[in-house]
Amino acid sequence: MATKKDKKLIVDKDWCKGCGICVEFCPKDVLEMENDIINIKDLDSCIKCGLCELRCPDYAIYLEGDESDE
Template identity: 75%
Template sequence: MNKKLVVNKDWCKGCGICVELCPKGVLTLENGVINIDNEDICIKCGLCELRCPDYAIYIKGDEEDGK
């Protein structure tokens, strides 16, 4: 299954929790909103998704496989 990191910038308040928790340094804050710098090195561990208080970042699965 292909997974993709998704950010809903309208919901992000720029708290930076996900930036601090990302083990690969994929996320940064840019103009007070989360930015995905290099998704290719993201290991899709889900720490950002689990700790985001606003549900602004999540890992999306491939729709084609029914998940």
């Protein structure tokens, strides 16, 4: 089973409508808006809390782990 540190932050820029909700909820300032689309500016600071994934209305950002994740 993958742990939090094994997960990877994924952004599907085709699905992002540029609302910026994920940027506002990120507790570590990992995300930014760039040309009206989300951009990961500091992946090393990401604590993989999942708030961006939880708040995105378009499922454009998510944490991906292996298939054994629940």
